Amino acid sequence: MRKNDFVLGLAASPRPKANSTILLDTLLMAAEQQGCRVKKIEIFKFNIRSCQGCGGCDHTGECVLDDDMHRFYPLLEEAGHVVLAAPIYFYALSGIAKAFIDRSQALWVRKYRLIQTPPEPQGKGYLIAVGATRGKRLFDCSRLTMRYYFDALNINYERDLLVRGVDKEEEVLNNKEILAEAASMGRTMGK
Numbered sequence: 001m002r003k004n005d006f007v008l009g010l011a012a013s014p015r016p017k018a019n020s021t022i023l024l025d026t027l028l029m030a031a032e033q034q035g036c037r038v039k040k041i042e043i044f045k046f047n048i049r050s051c052q053g054c055g056g057c058d059h060t061g062e063c064v065l066d067d068d069m070h071r072f073y074p075l076l077e078e079a080g081h082v083v084l085a086a087p088i089y090f091y092a093l094s095g096i097a098k099a100f101i102d103r104s105q106a107l108w109v110r111k112y113r114l115i116q117t118p119p120e121p122q123g124k125g126y127l128i129a130v131g132a133t134r135g136k137r138l139f140d141c142s143r144l145t146m147r148y149y150f151d152a153l154n155i156n157y158e159r160d161l162l163v164r165g166v167d168k169e170e171e172v173l174n175n176k177e178i179l180a181e182a183a184s185m186g187r188t189m190g191k
């Protein structure tokens with residue numbers, strides 16, 4: 001059962017002062033101020049192997065790889081709000097973000113093969129993505145990935161915050177409008 005006041009933040013940039021993580025922190029702080037319980041996972045700090053495509057989860061919905069990903073499946077099923085914050089690498093989500101997403105195949109199996117999830121989406125998903133260039137199609141690939149990822153989690157793709165033209169660490173701190181938007185996303189949670 002998802003908890004509407006539980007916000008799970010997934011930080012997918014390995015940089016210590018990452019722009020995407022700064023925006024995630026801003027959002028989580030605002031959500032916490034609304035009374036939400038928030039949990040941030042710096043996914044790059046964990047041992048998360050690539051999906052092997054082995055079909056090991058096909059009949060059980062349980063991934064057979066033995067690593068840190070198992071800590072996160074229950075949280076992904078409990079959170080009322082799931083926020084992924086990632087840098088754009090080669091016009092896509094960072095590799096660790098994609099590895100994390102691919103390992104959620106076990107949850108796709110629970111939904112589509114084992115029919116274990118409720119028929120209607122139960123929670124909300126959000127993407128924060130930051131790229132250096134201003135390309136028109138900079139976020140196309142990531143948005144498409146998130147659409148199907150959130151579907152596998154059985155949550156609605158609620159909103160995204162897509163930031164162009166930001167490259168150096170902490171550079172996003174100069175953009176008060178974007179910071180305010182991240183905070184406003186956080187404030188909508190738990191209501």
Ligand SMILES: Cc1cc2nc3c(=O)[nH]c(=O)nc-3n(C[C@H](O)[C@H](O)[C@H](O)COP(=O)(O)O)c2cc1C
Nearest residue numbers: 013018019020087088089090091131132133166167
């Ligand atoms: C491996 C790599 C690939 C990148 N590819 C792109 C890209 O395709 N398009 C782009 O606009 N920026 C690209 N960037 C720049 C980052 O998206 C940019 O520095 C962003 O601010 C990083 O976010 P972060 O501070 O949250 O890590 C790339 C950076 C790296 C390290």
